[in-house]
Amino acid sequence: MRSPSSKAALLAGLSLLALTGAARAEDSKDAPTESVVIVRAHRLDAARAAIQPDIGASSVSLPKELIASLPGGDNVGLNQVILQAPGVTQDSYGQLHIRGDHNGVQYRLNGVILPEGLSNFGQVLSPRFASNVQMITGALPAQYGLRTAAVINMSTLSGAKPGGEVSVYGGSHGQYQTGVTYGGTSGSNTAFGSLSYQQSQLGIESPYNTDTPPHDRTAQLIGFGYFDHIIDDTSRVSLIAGVSDQSFQLPNTPGLNSVDDGAGYRVNGVDRVFSENLNSRQKETTDYAIVSYLKTSDHATGQISLFARQSQLTYTPDWDGELAFNGIAQGADKQDAAAGIQAEGSWSITPSHTLRGGVIVSIDRSTSKTVSHVFDLDMNGDQTSDVPVVINDSGRQNSTTLSAYVQDEWAILPEFTLNYGLRYDKLKSYRTEDQWSPRINFVWTPLKGTTVHGGYARYFTPPPYELIASQTQSLFAGTSFDISGTNDLPYAQRDNYYDLGLEQVVTPNLTLGVDAYHRVARYLLDEGQFGAPIILTPFNYKYGRNSGVEFTANYQNGPFTAYANLAFSRAQGRDIVSSQFNFDPADQAYVVNHFIFVDHDQRTSASTGMTWRIGKTRLSMDAIYGSGLRTDGAVPNGGRLPAYVQVNAGVSHEFAHGIEARLDIVNLFDRAYEIRDGGGIGVGAPQWGPRRGVFVGLSKDF
Template identity: 40%
Template sequence: MRWRFGVSTVVAGSALLSVRPALAQADPQSPITNPSLSITVTATRLDEARSSIQPSLGATTYAFTPRTIDNVPLGENTPLNQVLLRAPGVVQDSFGQIHVRGDMGNVQYRLDGVQLPEGLSLFNNVLATRYAARMSLLTGALPAQYGLQTAGVVDITLKSGTTDPSAEFSITGGSRNYAQPAFSYGGRSGKIDYFAAGQYIHNGLGIDNPTSSFTPIHDDTDQWYGLTKVTGIVDENTRLSFIAGGASSNFQIPNSPFVAPNFTVNGVNSWNSSILDQRQWEQTYFAVASLQKSYENLNFQLSAFTRYSSLLYQPDAFGDLLYNGIAPRTKRTSFSTGVQGDGSWKVTNAHTLRGGFLVQRERATSFTQGNTLPLVPEPDDPDGGFVASGNPVGFTDGSDLTGWTYGLYMQDEWRIAPTVTVNFGARFDAINGATQENQLSPRVNVVWQPSSTFTARIGYARYFTPPPLLQISAGSIAALAGTVAFPEVTTSDPVRAERADYFDAGVTATPLPGLTLGLGAYYKIAQNSLDFGQFGAPVTRTSFNYANVIIKGVEFTASYDEGPWSVYFNGAFGNSMGKNINSAQFSFGADELAYIANNYITLDHTQGWTFSTGAAYTFNADREWATKVSTDILFGSGLRTTVVTPNDLSLPNYAVVNASLVQKIPIGLGKGTQLRFDVINLFDNQYQIRNGLGIGVGASQFGQRQTFLLTLAQKF
């Protein structure tokens, strides 16, 4: 008996197979006679149904496919933030941080549609690029299902045993003591699909070099990453999945040579700054359990999630006192648990309703114990001045906070004409932690698609972004009274939630097969705009608010991906202006606060012009000896620094050229062997990311110098 198949539409982006018998010999590729194929069809359909629950309609979307990721230097071995730098409007900062469309942080990460809570990691990426089957960066006026962190949403669809049914091992080595073994393994047993991946990284490039030297001093790092995903198909409409992963990293804090101490400690006032031994440990672990159900015109996914992260700074007990006047051993932790639900109902061909909720509880702790130098009366000073004593005193400080976050949304995708779709709705968010705040946020997007080759969009979104739960309290400031670490300004108003109005418009065209062009513009008006900086000795972040911020910019993107060629170009110009710091004022000097209170300044993370471009060509693409050569360039006009007034000047612009060569080697082992050669910063350009001056900038950092890396990968 032979079976014939037809496709009947159920909801946007998904389809069900209809089956009827015919008199013929059984087809071995039929889902009925081949259970493995049937499971694959069900898994694919459920993937499409999940995508229909949380569409990106109206948002600006930049997609990374496995092919585009492989064109980036190091391919899937490259850190996730380096991949994102190849998207329009993404700016490089120190410590591996990125800024999307002029925002400081405020980036959300989702795994298979589930939002991960924010953690405390500063230097490591937590997620590895090799986990992604596909990935997108969503920006602009986001639909209502996206809340809280909204400058950019990194939406990652994880690999599975269905998409990657194989084992792969690789080893990367090269300059700067670089070593990176990695593995991935995926498969399926009956209705159970499984995938696991992990990697270890060791090199001498843990944190950005504070000097322009070719080799940083005291900058080793060891990092471990791992992820497991298990999925079980209960029936043709139901799926259970479990994701667990984590990252653990330790970093040496790099040193600057020939720097004289700022203080005298126990009679010592000279020191070799090259031998300072400051270190930082970061750990993050997360888990997500999801139930997905698809029935006729209804789809929903219910997920429970948890995340634990910790950050530990260990000072150089004597050196930190000499240079900073304080040597704090600081540990911060964050433990979050929550539930997220999302669903869609295709009411008619013209209307699809979507709604969902999020409830999250977070407990954040901080404990600091260390030494600092007290202030003592200056001898023979008639004005009663004070100087630092050379005899340190101990101090302790700590906090334990619990906060709740709530979110609820509803929206309607309404096709008002064959070529026009309106997606409108609202979400309500509330927080109860260091502050108690809430907001109702309307969202609307209009998309016009007169043909399959042209799309125009315009949208508006009201945003509500909660501040980090862990904040510096008045008690923490008081613990340092009478010491050199006591701030000039003691005011510490609580950091509040950011509220913003966001306007976005753009067009996308595909005039030729493989060629995509895009142009977009955005304008954001924010109150209590969230920012953060590095203040004091510990390498951690302190949040604060600007009372008023205006962010605006334009972006252009072009890509051609056809045959052996893969070419892209992204360009962006943006500007961010802020006025009046109205929280955590203790982090700033009195003169800075007074100037910013009455004047708009350019925000320190603003980079006017940002470009990324690259090209790849594959020789003998259909043969076993395929060879791919690629190159890309990252250009930035420079972040801000202070010369006369806060953030009044840009640092010098820079351009970094990278190159890669990938060669398949048909040695007959397993499913394929590949050799890869990458050069980072091909022409060894010396460029400075930060110079230690500017609002919220604590130290100087330079970009990575020329690095050669070789990777051998084997697939089974």
């Protein structure tokens, strides 16, 4: 793998090369004017968006202006932005659960799928280079599949608006962040580049209630580049490239020792190891690229895209310390590379019928290497020596997915539109599975300002292939990490999904909405942390069900903008039928005949925010509420953690010459709350939300 500095140089060079000659273009008599280029770009953007409508689905847009106005602005992670949308629940390690699903999120850049990678702690994408972040949920039209809890489509900045910004930001928890963006046009070419670097002493949520835990440093580099060439008024070719290089320490809980609080193994002559001395680390890197060609006419539009992604996750344990506490220390090196093609198009057959279709093919190759230190045990379960045994294990696997769909948008009446279609997905991986999936959606506007939408979707969701455990169980028999037991490979999840929603414009300033959904699942997918490395592993409940209702409100009156979301959800599963060896036999026996709440079930979630501009000063606030994730109680996952509220506030002021200063306070009231307590099926260590943090920033446009 290339070093962070070389990756940054490569990306910066790509963007700067695309921008070379912008100044000379002004003197070229044959070069299109900047305004002509922008008009062409907007027309082609609209044509691209028309290929993938969200008819009948639930859609929320978070434009750049809204992101910039909230506390932290685009200095926060993308997950913190999405957390402001309805029905989104936060979890440890930066995970999000949308409508009671575990992950299940598909990310797209300008409508093109970005394949999943090996990332657990880090954020591959940044709001810094987003012009709009759209979240689509509900009964999705046929063009969306494989990951169906939500589609996050990020429309990226393109450089059509020339100029850039340099910024610095930092404060509590040793956080320091710097970033630069720049874009511009040259003739028929447009380019944009973004590069940011962040370091902090709070890289992962603290495992106990503290402001800044020991051994929790992180360094994160994110780069992005966009280039497009407008061939003529009807066609364009574009390139997207990005890098992410991030390293994390795993935070320690001081005051514990391996004898009183762990497995208590003797390691290389040492009887007791103290937790504050542990030194475990994880590194995550991702590179991706997308090349697209778009062609449009008065009645038809098509786009073909080639995409590729490579990621690597490396876990380096504290060898002796983890052995003493857990009976295993395991170093892991996982790599995954994916490439594919996405070809889609739309055709306006008649004024009332628009036909759309597409084919998506993706090929994935994953390799896994682990080095494990364990102890041999005798018949009584006692270690035979304090010198560990080294076990090497490696594996590789290929995976192929094929998806095809066709659908018709039928404007039956001016106020009623029906969108119906059929999708086919086939997976060839650890298992070979396929499914035909009908979809039907409608949008009805019976009155001015009233919009009703709804639909039904059949879903096919493969398990995250790159996360499936590939360890050879027999290698660990008779050791301190004996993982013998049933280990059926995960299945693809199959859903029947129903959604119905209403949006009402009450006044020109106020819009209210309500949306209800119900899902019945077979082989419900979930994920848990099993084993030593902090890598999630998928498993299935044979039966699953979840339902919920969401309420939204949006208000805007001149310089004042506010929103509020409230969601109720219930998610349950029964009978664990894959990766069974990871679970306690008593829990498995209970779950066979009883529906239990999944560990990420949160009955009530809410978010709210407001922005008020007074001249060149902007005041902002946002907040999240959660009724608490699950933990063990009288039955597995039968308990619930306490409810919490986190309020963030910010103020910014624009000075002359494009200078802006901002002050942000995270967790304004310093409310300590626990996201996880380490209890529950598939749950690892405890995590706490951030304590109060004060941050300042300065940016300059150029």
